[in-house]
Amino acid sequence: MRDQSMLLSLTAVSVSVASTRLLADIDLVVQSGERVVILGANGAGKSTLLKVCNGLIAPSKGDLIAPPVRQQALIFQRPALLRRTVIENVKFVLAARGVLEPLRTSQAQQAIDACGLGAMASRPAFALSGGEQQRLALARVWACRPSLLLADEPTANLAPAAMRDVENLLLAVEALGTTLVLTTHNIAQAKRLARRIVFLDGGKVVEDRPAAEFFASPNSAAARTYLAGESL
Amino acid sequence: MLYDAGLAALDLLVQGDATLRDIALLSLRVSASATLFAALIGLPLGAWVALSTTRLRTSFAVLLNTSMGLPPVVVGLGVYLLLSRSGPLGALGWLFTPTGMIFAQTLLITPIVAALARQTIEDAHVGLAEWFTSLGLTRWQRVKALLFEARFSLAVALLAGFGRAIAEVGAVMMVGGNIAGHTRVMTTTIALETSKGDLPLALALGVLLVALVLLVNGVAQILKAWMERRHA
Numbered sequence: 001m002r003d004q005s006m007l008l009s010l011t012a013v014s015v016s017v018a019s020t021r022l023l024a025d026i027d028l029v030v031q032s033g034e035r036v037v038i039l040g041a042n043g044a045g046k047s048t049l050l051k052v053c054n055g056l057i058a059p060s061k062g063d064l065i066a067p068p069v070r071q072q073a074l075i076f077q078r079p080a081l082l083r084r085t086v087i088e089n090v091k092f093v094l095a096a097r098g099v100l101e102p103l104r105t106s107q108a109q110q111a112i113d114a115c116g117l118g119a120m121a122s123r124p125a126f127a128l129s130g131g132e133q134q135r136l137a138l139a140r141v142w143a144c145r146p147s148l149l150l151a152d153e154p155t156a157n158l159a160p161a162a163m164r165d166v167e168n169l170l171l172a173v174e175a176l177g178t179t180l181v182l183t184t185h186n187i188a189q190a191k192r193l194a195r196r197i198v199f200l201d202g203g204k205v206v207e208d209r210p211a212a213e214f215f216a217s218p219n220s221a222a223a224r225t226y227l228a229g230e231s232l
Numbered sequence: 233m234l235y236d237a238g239l240a241a242l243d244l245l246v247q248g249d250a251t252l253r254d255i256a257l258l259s260l261r262v263s264a265s266a267t268l269f270a271a272l273i274g275l276p277l278g279a280w281v282a283l284s285t286t287r288l289r290t291s292f293a294v295l296l297n298t299s300m301g302l303p304p305v306v307v308g309l310g311v312y313l314l315l316s317r318s319g320p321l322g323a324l325g326w327l328f329t330p331t332g333m334i335f336a337q338t339l340l341i342t343p344i345v346a347a348l349a350r351q352t353i354e355d356a357h358v359g360l361a362e363w364f365t366s367l368g369l370t371r372w373q374r375v376k377a378l379l380f381e382a383r384f385s386l387a388v389a390l391l392a393g394f395g396r397a398i399a400e401v402g403a404v405m406m407v408g409g410n411i412a413g414h415t416r417v418m419t420t421t422i423a424l425e426t427s428k429g430d431l432p433l434a435l436a437l438g439v440l441l442v443a444l445v446l447l448v449n450g451v452a453q454i455l456k457a458w459m460e461r462r463h464a
């Protein structure tokens with residue numbers, strides 16, 4: 001019988017493109033309310049794994065159980081924005097979810113206010129800074145309140161202050177009842193945010209443990225090397 | 233001789249000659265209507281081909297690109313045969329009418345609008361495709377979003393179509409018949425008056441034609457720049 005609190009389940013999932021195996025026999029279960037950080041070096045398969053969870057990439061092998069797409073949100077390292085104003089970007093997502101006016105405008109306004117973009121509602125989205133653009137991506141998530149948020153390196157290339165803003169917003173979205181799964185190669189960030197670490201290396205899950213245990217005593221040589229690399 | 237013709241042309245333009253005005257207005261009406269119909273058909277068609285996942289997608293694209301180079305006289309001949317009394321659409325009574333000319337010009341410029349729209353929308357889709365999929369958008373929702381997203385570039389496609397239509401002579405000559413006061417437009421008048429040796433009217437219409445195209449493009453450029461500043 002399926003566990004009621006289980007949100008996401010991958011069983012022996014593999015992804016291959018041509019003769020290259022991107023993910024190999026991934027077993028992963030995420031419960032509702034968990035905060036999971038998928039950690040690994042560039043090319044370890046973090047983004048591919050998130051895309052599999054979101055249904056963007058079909059597994060070559062294995063089983064996936066995930067919430068319907070409309071109950072998920074995926075944000076990218078570089079936010080996908082529309083050539084519209086800030087508030088119109090949020091309203092677009094609400095319209096796609098079937099939210100009608102005037103509720104659409106009020107929900108969009110609430111979301112951008114919550115994400116600190118209220119004063120920029122009528123600004124073109126492309127005129128925002130990198131950090132503000134990521135906050136806009138999170139405002140869209142905020143407005144939709146999905147059960148699962150998949151965040152693919154959402155703070156890569158951001159200045160430290162903007163990174164903290166985005167991290168705080170991720171936690172604020174989580175507080176609304178959204179389960180958070182994010183990828184990063186930033187160890188300090190993983191230490192700040194993770195309750196559970198899934199460490200990927202070469203497309204395989206090498207470790208899957210509570211964050212405190214993982215950082216205190218990594219079991220695998222790959223994880224030890226990776227963590228040691230950070231202190232160099 | 234050219235100097236005298238130029239002075240006479242200037243005189244006609246300054247006086248606001250009624251014949252000249254009627255011919256110019258009919259040209260604008262026919263070409264603007266054809267551009268409107270080409271937009272209604274060509275934009276969704278281009279978007280559909282751009283987002284098509286069938287194996288025939290490349291073939292459709294090649295067909296559209298090839299259709300851009302359709303010789304106007306061939307289109308004119310085809311439409312003439314369609315609209316002639318014994319043709320399949322003869323009952324409509326459109327031959328030698330402005331409606332028939334609009335029909336011919338629509339056929340002529342729809343491939344231009346569709347082909348340019350296809351490329352524009354394909355380019356716009358590249359950066360948004362994954363996000364749209366993650367939102368669970370339907371094909372129709374994508375088409376609508378991308379047509380709006382690429383609106384500034386699509387305006388250029390429509391201007392290209394309008395430019396081709398208003399400068400075209402072969403198809404409107406064959407389908408319209410160049411009947412004075414009824415189907416005589418700027419290009420057909422220029423051709424006729426030049427062959428008759430009435431250079432002042434031909435020259436005045438030539439100047440007016442270039443000025444009109446310049447005016448339409450100028451206004452469109454100003455509008456585009458204003459919209460881009462406001463939204464993008």
